[in-house]
Amino acid sequence: MAVVGVLALQGSFNEHIAALRRIGVKGVEIRKPDQLLNVSSLIIPGGESTTMAKLAEFHNLFPALREFVRMGRPVWGTCAGLIFLANKASGQKTGGQELIGGLDCTIHRNFFGSQIQSFEAELSVPELASKEGGPETFRGIFIRAPAILEVGPEVQILAEYPVPSERLLGSDSAAKGHKVGIWQDNVEEEGKVIVAVRQGNLLGTAFHPELTADTRWHSYFLKMANEIRDEASSSHVPLEVNGKYKQPLQNDLPIFQ
Numbered sequence: 006m007a008v009v010g011v012l013a014l015q016g017s018f019n020e021h022i023a024a025l026r027r028i029g030v031k032g033v034e035i036r037k038p039d040q041l042l043n044v045s046s047l048i049i050p051g052g053e054s055t056t057m058a059k060l061a062e063f064h065n066l067f068p069a070l071r072e073f074v075r076m077g078r079p080v081w082g083t084c085a086g087l088i089f090l091a092n093k094a095s096g097q098k099t100g101g102q103e104l105i106g107g108l109d110c111t112i113h114r115n116f117f118g119s120q121i122q123s124f125e126a127e128l129s130v131p132e133l134a135s136k137e138g139g140p141e142t143f144r145g146i147f148i149r150a151p152a153i154l155e156v157g158p159e160v161q162i163l164a165e166y167p168v169p170s171e172r173l174l175g176s177d178s179a180a181k182g183h184k185v186g187i188w189q190d191n192v193e194e195e196g197k198v199i200v201a202v203r204q205g206n207l208l209g210t211a212f213h214p215e216l217t218a219d220t221r222w223h224s225y226f227l228k229m230a231n232e233i234r235d236e237a238s239s240s241h242v243p244l245e246v247n248g249k250y251k252q253p254l255q256n257d258l259p260i261f262q
């Protein structure tokens with residue numbers, strides 16, 4: 006049975022473990038760096054990213070998490086977890102917060118406003134539906150959610166959400182911490198922000214699939230993880246070191262101190 010690590014410092018880790026259970030997969034709580042040695046993929050849940058970052062720092066998790074990402078292990082960040090994976094975040098608290106990075110994008114931490122401006126929306130998810138079947142849409146639960154404002158060329162966009170185009174022009178002032186106005190769902194003049202992406206081993210969603218009964222994002226991540234594992238094992242070209250064959254280092258587990 007596949008085992009998936011779920012970062013369990015804060016936020017909706019129990020809900021992710023329950024969603025994994027529904028598709029027959031065991032989720033294990035990760036709180037310490039060396040626990041990452043026992044899992045081949047990781048989910049970073051939603052919650053509050055500044056608090057989560059402080060806890061991760063306290064437990065000295067950042068070097069191990071960065072190494073996990075750098076080694077090409079599959080990692081899925083939802084909401085605060087997505088913020089963790091971004092290379093660049095705006096709208097942070099004074100002093101900023103540490104990020105894991107790896108995902109070539111700029112994210113706005115609280116793009117959709119404060120907690121009371123949280124909302125649900127049907128998102129068009131063609132890639133998810135083509136891989137997992139089911140409806141062409143997914144019910145996105147956005148809780149004080151971030152949005153991705155820019156992505157690099159390697160990033161595949163999996164879902165977008167319409168926003169008033171003036172909001173996008175104004176995202177700079179939002180990025181500087183200015184108050185974000187009341188969120189309007191029915192907008193006429195539309196731009197778009199990105200709310201789900203994939204870049205190689207990294208998956209990110211600005212919303213919370215673990216809070217819905219639809220487990221397609223979980224099974225999508227599992228498939229992605231299996232593909233990555235199969236590719237890694239088929240690229241097992243023996244290396245010759247001092248006349249002896251050795252497995253390539255990329256398949257070794259990291260050693261954390």
Ligand SMILES: NC(=O)CC[C@H](N)C(=O)O
Pocket residue numbers: 050051052053054055083084085086088114115148149150151
């Ligand atoms: N639901 C969430 O994970 C919210 C994330 C929140 N915007 C943050 O900065 O951490």
